[in-house]
Amino acid sequence: xxxxxxxxxxxxxxxxxxxxxxxxxxxxxxxxxxxxxxxxxxxxxxxxxxxxxxxxxxxxxxxxxxxxxxxxxxxxxxxxxxxxxxxxxxxxxxxxxxxxxxxxxxxxxxxxxxxxxxxxxxxxxxxxxxxxxxxxxxxxxxxxxxxxxxxxxxxxxxxxxxxxxxxxxxxxxxxxxxxxxxxxxxxxxxxxxxxxxxxxxxxxxxxxxxxxxxxxxxxxxxxxxxxxxxxxxxxxxxxxxxxxxxxxxxxxxxxxxxxxxxxxxxxxxxxxxxxxxxxxxxxxxxxxxxxxxxxxxxxxxxxxxxxxxxxxxxxxxxxxxxxxxxxxxxxxxxxxxxx
Amino acid sequence: xxxxxxxxxxxxxxxxxxxxxxxxxxxxxxxxxxxxxxxxxxxxxxxxxxxxxxxxxxxxxxxxxxxxxxxxxxxxxxxxxxxxxxxxxxxxxxxxxxxxxxxxxxxxxxxxxxxxxxxxxxxxxxxxxxxxxxxxxxxxxxxxxxxxxxxxxxxxxxxxxxxxxxxxxxxxxxxxxxxxxxxxxxxxxxxxxxxxxxxxxxxxxxxxxxxxxxxxxxxxxxxxxxxxxxxxxxxxxxxxxxxxxxxxxxxxxxxxxxxxxxxxxxxxxxxx
Numbered sequence: 123x124x125x126x127x128x129x130x131x132x133x134x135x136x137x138x139x140x141x142x143x144x145x146x147x148x149x150x151x152x153x154x155x156x157x158x159x160x161x162x163x164x165x166x167x168x169x170x171x172x173x174x175x176x177x178x179x180x181x182x183x184x185x186x187x188x189x190x191x192x193x194x195x196x197x198x199x200x201x202x203x204x205x206x207x208x209x210x211x212x213x214x215x216x217x218x219x220x221x222x223x224x225x226x227x228x229x230x231x232x233x234x235x236x237x238x239x240x241x242x243x244x245x246x247x248x249x250x251x252x253x254x255x256x257x258x259x260x261x262x263x264x265x266x267x268x269x270x271x272x273x274x275x276x277x278x279x280x281x282x283x284x285x286x287x288x289x290x291x292x293x294x295x296x297x298x299x300x301x302x303x304x305x306x307x308x309x310x311x312x313x314x315x316x317x318x319x320x321x322x323x324x325x326x327x328x329x330x331x332x333x334x335x336x337x338x339x340x341x342x343x344x345x346x347x348x349x350x351x352x353x354x355x356x357x358x359x360x361x362x363x364x365x366x367x368x369x370x371x372x373x374x375x376x377x378x379x380x381x382x383x384x385x386x387x388x389x390x391x392x393x394x395x396x397x398x399x400x401x402x403x404x405x406x407x408x409x410x411x412x413x414x415x416x417x418x419x420x421x422x423x424x425x426x427x428x429x430x431x432x433x434x435x436x437x438x439x440x441x442x443x444x445x446x447x448x449x450x451x452x453x454x455x456x457x458x459x460x461x
Numbered sequence: 462x463x464x465x466x467x468x469x470x471x472x473x474x475x476x477x478x479x480x481x482x483x484x485x486x487x488x489x490x491x492x493x494x495x496x497x498x499x500x501x502x503x504x505x506x507x508x509x510x511x512x513x514x515x516x517x518x519x520x521x522x523x524x525x526x527x528x529x530x531x532x533x534x535x536x537x538x539x540x541x542x543x544x545x546x547x548x549x550x551x552x553x554x555x556x557x558x559x560x561x562x563x564x565x566x567x568x569x570x571x572x573x574x575x576x577x578x579x580x581x582x583x584x585x586x587x588x589x590x591x592x593x594x595x596x597x598x599x600x601x602x603x604x605x606x607x608x609x610x611x612x613x614x615x616x617x618x619x620x621x622x623x624x625x626x627x628x629x630x631x632x633x634x635x636x637x638x639x640x641x642x643x644x645x646x647x648x649x650x651x652x653x654x655x656x657x658x659x660x661x662x663x664x665x666x667x668x669x670x671x672x673x674x675x676x677x678x679x680x681x682x683x684x685x686x687x688x689x690x691x692x693x694x695x696x697x698x699x700x701x702x703x704x705x706x707x708x709x710x711x712x713x714x715x716x717x718x719x720x721x722x723x724x725x726x727x728x729x730x731x732x733x
Binding site: 183184185187205206208209211213215216219220221222223224225228232233235236237238264280 | 476477481484485487488489491492495496499500567568569571572573574575576577578731
């Protein structure tokens, strides 16, 4: 079937969003979002609760209509060509779910039939996907008896039945324990290996780092940063080094001395008086060593020094100067902001 | 949304053929039937309601109302059983609303709505399964009815009465589907449904003739579709005038469907 009505402007963008706005009463869930996802890539959309991530996914999967702006998925307009669009997408998320009362196999078979697969093909596809997602043993049990991880795997299998071109994963691991989360990540990586374009929303920097190649950071319905993961990491620091002097009065001078080293690339260090630490974004072990050297050279006594992957909070702190989900005018604890 | 691009508003490629609709509805009917297999207790209401109500009404009220009717308890059985068919069509219809509300809250509805299927399929499947439940309940009712002394005069009349109840029930189901889409949870759907059903059921000729009711109530019962449905069923099953009540019932069914069905589908389509 030739797709005569494919939007000629779509180019090689699998997802293209322009000026998307959605209000719920007074709240602006989306406040003019632009976004492009290239075919075959994984785009992470990172943001705190209430940033508008789910609203975005719901609009792109035609579950919700935007107030203004345009969006196309695989060249299809979300408003004018919803049915064609639904044929080429898969959706797994906090909301779109499987039927808990049905056995796993029946869930997949039903979705196969709803996607117009002939009976026989729907059957083989259900078998195949159960096998692939290691659910064959649980095929006949109602999904309500599944563990959290099995549920998510069934969700993923369900969204793969139609061999989608674009897959939306809305916080696929929220609420899962770390081991189960790793399981789901592995499955997602395999799906990505099949060449499907993925738009993934998440609250965890670590998840974005694991799965996505490019990242869009959203807050209060707006895109606040965008780019390749590596570039953003360089901006916010691959890791955070938290240096805690014994004497809090030394916080500010310490931050100044570290910045003088000029080792941290684009970002500068941040003073967090709340926890009494200087947060230094670092990209390598050499930089870590250099920071420790500088601290020692100045004769500052430290009570602790730790490194960690940046949390969502720290990403936000570096990018916007305020903490994730905190109101913008309520940042009295921060004396200095980066970027 | 702005229509800045020159592409015309075409979704032709995606128009769903009738076979597609049937396939989708079939898959969803299968789903709803599997629910029953998974959870047989969900059939208890359809099994027990006709038994309990028939026994209650026949043995509690049957004697005295029957005396007033002039046929004793046995006469009351002939009177009330057709009414019971009408009543059950209403009471069981509620199930579509509560079931629908659960689907929305569990997230499975989002899955359906993100699939390339007609919105109507989901609604039609629900209605089809509920009608099957109703037929099951009616069968149970007729078995109990015969046991307590109901005479089936002619089968054709019985089938016609059941068919008419099904027609009316499927129209009223659109109302409950609308409630299921609009209200927040299954409990509110049930509460709301009860508020609608209770006056309609008892302010009718289902359980007792309306002649002794005050005038204002008689006006209500005269136009109450449950009265006309019960009277039409009575006429079809045990004899007596049918045409007037039949037409009024069909007119009600058509009117309710014409208003509620498009509204339910619209609400379903635009629900966020």
